[in-house]
Amino acid sequence: xxxxxxxxxxxxxxxxxxxxxxxxxxxxxxxxxxxxxxxxxxxxxxxxxxxxxxxxxxxxxxxxxxxxxxxxxxxxxxxxxxxxxxxxxxxxxxxxxxxxxxxxxxxxxxxxxxxxxxxxxxxxxxxxxxxxxxxxxxxxxxxxxxxxxxxxxxxxxxxxxxxxxxxxxxxxxxxxxxxxxxxxxxxxxxxxxxxxxxxxxxxxxxxxxxxxxxxxxxxxxxxxxxxxxxxxxxxxxxxxxxxxxxxxxxxxxxxxxxxxxxxxxxxxxxxxxxxxxxxxxxxxxxxxxxxxxxxxxxxxxxxxxxxxxxxxxxxxxxxxxxxxxxxxxxxxxxxxxxxxxxxxxxxxxxxxxxxxxxxxxxxxxxxxxxxxxxxxxxxxxxxxxxxxxxxxxxxxxxxxxxxxxxxxxxxxxxxxxxxxxxxxxxxxxxxxxxxxxxxxxxxxxxxxxxxxx
Amino acid sequence: xxxxxxxxxxxxxxxxxxxxxxxxxxxxxxxxxxxxxxxxxxxxxxxxxxxxxxxxxxxxxxxxxxxxxxxxxxxxxxxxxxxxxxxxxxxxxxxxxxxxxxxxxxxxxxxxxxxxxxxxxxxxxxxxxxxxxxxxxxxxxxxxxxxxxxxxxxxxxxxxxxxxxxxxxxxxxxxxxxxxxxxxxxxxxxxxxxxxxxxxxxxxxxxxxxxxxxxxxxxxxxxxxxxxxxxxxxxxxxxxxxxxxxxxxxxxxxxxxxxxxxxxxxxxxxxxxxxxxxxxxxxxxxxxxxxxxxxxxxxxxxxxxxxxxxxxxxxxxxxxxxxxxxxxxxxxxxxxxxxxxxxxxxxxxxxxxxxxxxxxxxxxxxxxxxxxxxxxxxxxxxxxxxxxxxxxxxxxxxxxxxxxxxxxxxxxxxxxxxxxxxxxxxxxxxxxxxxxxxxxxxxxxxxxxxxxx
Numbered sequence: 001x002x003x004x005x006x007x008x009x010x011x012x013x014x015x016x017x018x019x020x021x022x023x024x025x026x027x028x029x030x031x032x033x034x035x036x037x038x039x040x041x042x043x044x045x046x047x048x049x050x051x052x053x054x055x056x057x058x059x060x061x062x063x064x065x066x067x068x069x070x071x072x073x074x075x076x077x078x079x080x081x082x083x084x085x086x087x088x089x090x091x092x093x094x095x096x097x098x099x100x101x102x103x104x105x106x107x108x109x110x111x112x113x114x115x116x117x118x119x120x121x122x123x124x125x126x127x128x129x130x131x132x133x134x135x136x137x138x139x140x141x142x143x144x145x146x147x148x149x150x151x152x153x154x155x156x157x158x159x160x161x162x163x164x165x166x167x168x169x170x171x172x173x174x175x176x177x178x179x180x181x182x183x184x185x186x187x188x189x190x191x192x193x194x195x196x197x198x199x200x201x202x203x204x205x206x207x208x209x210x211x212x213x214x215x216x217x218x219x220x221x222x223x224x225x226x227x228x229x230x231x232x233x234x235x236x237x238x239x240x241x242x243x244x245x246x247x248x249x250x251x252x253x254x255x256x257x258x259x260x261x262x263x264x265x266x267x268x269x270x271x272x273x274x275x276x277x278x279x280x281x282x283x284x285x286x287x288x289x290x291x292x293x294x295x296x297x298x299x300x301x302x303x304x305x306x307x308x309x310x311x312x313x314x315x316x317x318x319x320x321x322x323x324x325x326x327x328x329x330x331x332x333x334x335x336x337x338x339x340x341x342x343x344x345x346x347x348x349x350x351x352x353x354x355x356x357x358x359x360x361x362x363x364x365x366x367x368x369x370x371x372x373x374x375x376x377x378x379x380x381x382x383x384x385x386x387x388x389x390x391x392x393x394x395x396x397x398x399x400x401x402x403x404x405x406x407x408x409x410x411x412x413x414x415x416x417x418x419x420x421x422x423x424x425x426x427x428x429x430x431x432x433x434x435x436x437x438x439x440x441x442x443x444x445x446x447x448x449x450x451x452x453x
Numbered sequence: 454x455x456x457x458x459x460x461x462x463x464x465x466x467x468x469x470x471x472x473x474x475x476x477x478x479x480x481x482x483x484x485x486x487x488x489x490x491x492x493x494x495x496x497x498x499x500x501x502x503x504x505x506x507x508x509x510x511x512x513x514x515x516x517x518x519x520x521x522x523x524x525x526x527x528x529x530x531x532x533x534x535x536x537x538x539x540x541x542x543x544x545x546x547x548x549x550x551x552x553x554x555x556x557x558x559x560x561x562x563x564x565x566x567x568x569x570x571x572x573x574x575x576x577x578x579x580x581x582x583x584x585x586x587x588x589x590x591x592x593x594x595x596x597x598x599x600x601x602x603x604x605x606x607x608x609x610x611x612x613x614x615x616x617x618x619x620x621x622x623x624x625x626x627x628x629x630x631x632x633x634x635x636x637x638x639x640x641x642x643x644x645x646x647x648x649x650x651x652x653x654x655x656x657x658x659x660x661x662x663x664x665x666x667x668x669x670x671x672x673x674x675x676x677x678x679x680x681x682x683x684x685x686x687x688x689x690x691x692x693x694x695x696x697x698x699x700x701x702x703x704x705x706x707x708x709x710x711x712x713x714x715x716x717x718x719x720x721x722x723x724x725x726x727x728x729x730x731x732x733x734x735x736x737x738x739x740x741x742x743x744x745x746x747x748x749x750x751x752x753x754x755x756x757x758x759x760x761x762x763x764x765x766x767x768x769x770x771x772x773x774x775x776x777x778x779x780x781x782x783x784x785x786x787x788x789x790x791x792x793x794x795x796x797x798x799x800x801x802x803x804x805x806x807x808x809x810x811x812x813x814x815x816x817x818x819x820x821x822x823x824x825x826x827x828x829x830x831x832x833x834x835x836x837x838x839x840x841x842x843x844x845x846x847x848x849x850x851x852x853x854x855x856x857x858x859x860x861x862x863x864x865x866x867x868x869x870x871x872x873x874x875x876x877x878x879x880x881x882x883x884x885x886x887x888x889x890x891x892x893x894x895x896x897x898x899x900x901x902x903x904x905x906x
Contacts, residue, residue: 016739024651026668030789058668151636160632161614161672178631179613182603198477215479215511216699217690219672236689237670243693244667245686247700248784254707255780256773264785267797269802273809276777280810281817283773290765291825301761308754312743312768312885317774320709320736320878324729327708331701332717337481342718356726357498357733364734372744425773428881432765 004031008039017046025051029058032067033263033346041070053082053122062262065094077106084158085114086131086238091385092119117231126209127202129222129242130232131158136166137190139173141403144186144195145180159235162220165194170229172197199224202231207246210239211336254327256283256425283425287434290315297440303451306373307443310390311436318397318435319428321357325350325405326427330419333409343407350406351399358398362391382450389443396442397435404431457484458842461492461713478504482511483524485520486716494523506535515715518547518775530559537611538567539584539691545572570684579662580655582695583676583685584611589619590643592626603631618647623682625650625675646874652677655684656778660699663692664789703787706871707780709736709878734879740888743768750893755906759826760896763843764889771850771888772881774810778803778858779880783872786862793867799859807855819844835903842896850888857884 007016020028020043028047032040032055044067047055056064056079068076080088080103092100092115104112111370114132121127135157137146137309146163163181165174174194184193200209213221213236220233245259252259258275260267294301294311301308329346332338338346369387374380405427409419444451460469470597473481473496478565481500485493485508497520500508509517509532521529533556545553545568556563567585574580588610590599599616601856607613616634618627627647637646652675653662673686698712705712711728713720745766747754754761782799785791791799822840826835858880862872897904 008795024649024669026670030668033790042905058670060817067846085661101782127900147635154632154636160635178635179607182600182613182631182635183607195784196477214690214693215483216477217479217511219689234695237667238668238882240693240696244696244788247704248788250706251700251784254605254704255776255778257777260781263790264781265790265798269805269809272781272802276774276806277810277813280770280773280777280814283726284766284770284814284818287766287769288821290769291762294762294765295829298758298762302758305751308764309744309747309751311761311764312747312889313737313740315765315769316743316772316882316885317733317737318732319769319881321729323708323878324710325708327704328710328717328725331704335697335701337716337718338484342487345718349725353726353729356722357730360730361733361737364737367739376748419850425776428772429769432769 004043005035005039008042016043020047021051023242025054026058028055033059034265037066040067044071053079054194057083057087060263061090061094063266066093066266068095074165076103081107081111084131085111085118085133086129088115089118089128093097093123097400121202124205124207125202126200126206126221126223126234127231129206129238130202130234132232133157134162134164134230134233135160135166135219136170136230137176139165139167139189139191139194141190142186143181143184143188143190143193146176146181146190147186150181159220159233162218162222162233162235164197164222164230164233165190166230172199172224172228172230175222177219197222200234201226206234206242209234210242210246213239214243215336226308247330248336249418250330250420253420254330256280262375279425283429286426286429287432290436293433293440294438297436300440300443300451304386304443304447306376306378306386307389307439310369311439313431314390314393314397314439315428315435317361317394318401318431321354321398322401322405322427322431325353326409329406330409333413333419338410340410343410346406346410347403350402354399354402356373357402358395361392361398365394366391368381385446385450389439389446392446393435393439393442396429396438400434400438401427401431404434457486457496458492461488461495466499469496472821473500474504478507479511481508486512486516487718490519490523492522494561497524498528504724506532509557510536510540513716514543514547516719517544519719521548529556534560534564537584538564538571538586538612539582539672541568542571546576574655577658577660578655579653579657579659579674579676579687580684582659582691583655583687585685587609587615587617587673587683587686588613589617589623589683590629592618592620592642592647593711594643595639596634596637596641596643596646599643600639603634612673612686615671615675615688616685617650617675617686618643618682619683625652625677625681625683628675630672649752650675653687654679659695662687663695663699666692667696668789699787702871703783703873706873707783709733732878736882739879739882740885743889744892746886747890750889753893753904755898757839757896757900759829759839760842760892763822764892767843767846767850767892768888769845769887770814771854771884774807774851775854775858775880775884778806778855779862779875782859783862786866786872791863793863796860796863799863800856803855804852807852808848810855811851814851815844815847818847820878838899838903842892842899846888846892846895849891850884851889853887854880854884857887 118128133156135150135154150160161178163176164172167173175197176194180193198216202223202225220235221231223232223234225231249259256279260275346360366387369390370383372382373386408422412419537842571581586609588603588607603613614631617625620626628650629646633646655676655678663903673688675683676687677683678684702712709732713728819840822843823836826836826839861875865872865875
């Protein structure tokens, strides 16, 4: 596809129309996302109706919202009426309450009922993302009757592949699949095709539900209310979206920022700055501790000025060792490999890893440090002593950093904070101050005579 | 389920057998992963045959491999024969070539042919993870005939929901779905049910294929050879596994380590240390630059000793600002939101974000720094001048850090390096040295008289 932005600027309508219809909806959605609001609305209005809906569905909700502002009321009404209820709820979440009420009023009573049902669940709950349109079977049906049922009502359902089997009061009894129904002899009772259901409560956190679906290799997870009655199904495409969002959130937090919640190129400079400002301030506040530590050890620093030369290297390395441990453990928590009860085991491993890595760095730092200081004009013996302070500190700092890097995400998870929040930058900043204390205590012990102590 | 490890230690076989059969395969797999090799083999041998296969399939390939060592040859042969070809290839990738050849010789000719076909593709290619067992339709079939075809051969296929339509030479003509086939009138020709196929070449990188499947909301992506002939399908469960692995890899690299490639608690201390040692050494080598910078500006440092107090805070903050930008941009690249052609736009945004954040921090640092230095006993005017050096440096450092944090992942991607590799720790370490240069240049300009210049 030619550069859409250029064609729009040139007003080459025919070329645009040809390009648009030859491109796949999700590629078009990516192209539209990159345009500014006005160009996006112009391009969207050029799309044939069917394609327009498919493209709209493929856009991220924040971009959908921006696009709605550029369309006529009638077009907005029509788009909204044709969205699946769960996608509609995601879009409505972006809009002000007043607009939501107006748009809901325009829906058909059936669609409105489905939508408000989902809107009743908390923001992060799987209930809000499930589809209330599914095909439910009865235990008493045969496979043939089940297939007829799919044919009769499957057109409106989000998926017809995962088929919940329910009792008279809508209690979830089991799950079967279109595959089993199709492959079975038509006379086989559904009760023989179904298996124990793996389900989630509608109030379950959606990331938890998505990981369950993934681990159990399902295409859809049935969602039930407190009385175990079926209320919807959570499909694999939505689960992938949730997991991608969760990983984006973890990545942002690992970098010491809040997630943007909209595509990078669509977000404004102020929006980006806002996701980072708070963390940067908090971390600078924590870094002020290093000023106090250096202030405390000023006498040692003035007595042996070369000590100052290694401060950035030491705390940088400590920070890196801490970040390595923190990201490894945070990820292991996120994918469910490590739980709080493993704390002792995790700490023991990370402490040993820290000692090992610290010892390796110490050897290199001792050799390079001695050579550097001797080249600078120090006596060889003095050079080796200062370098040994560097080497010993590295062992202590790496051990501390790896242990703290493992401990903090696990504690965070335990008390209900996102472990990613306390990962890399938070750890490095806290390890900085402690690392300096280790450095100057080692220096005081090894270089006592140089410091006149 | 009670604590499996304790029960095994106590030899409570009946309780174990009861627990094992009441637990879901993927939960059991998680439990087994946490046991040591010997206990795992004991517990596995207690499983009824059907459950054993389901549990085995749910294990990670490195754990599968460890488990095979504890089983008799006959059990190994049987497990391997019952795995899907793509899962079998993943396991064989863990084993030494000699063992692989022996195991391949034990397979049935049909299964061996399927397996060696996949083994012929490069390690990271989607061809190696696709399923060669699918149900292909012909254009000339009716929907009714298509359903009969699914019934006849669907039992062995990995999926029957995504149905490729092929020509006489196996050329991929289009895709349809079991949903469309079931819902259509049985007389409808398949040619009317199919749509333009979204497909991947068998040599495509598997992460690229997985993202394509996700963006296009597919349950399976048809995979073709260089002549556009269908060779397999790549299913959504495998795509989710690939994306999870890619995100784990990115998370590890963002923390300055190589990915572990096996569950955290199963990896040995030496294995963990090995994933981190190289990066830690490289980063310490880069950090040696800070020693050289401080060495160069030693005269300034000795003239105004308080400057040393702020070194860790400054470089720490610069590192954090760089890490924020780097992780945001790395993630935007990973999910396809940002491409190289956006470089100018991304740099312009990050530079502006850096100035904004730097200015915010500068205000806080100027006020707090002046107060701190005055409390320490400096004259108010001198305190304010030193604090202004801190403030001005923060603006420069944040701008530099945010720009470098955006630039480096994009350049890395351009020259074919994983952008995650150059993210957080790499950026912080390189920004450290440059940040110090900025600091001392600003100090030299503002405090010229104090330095006797």
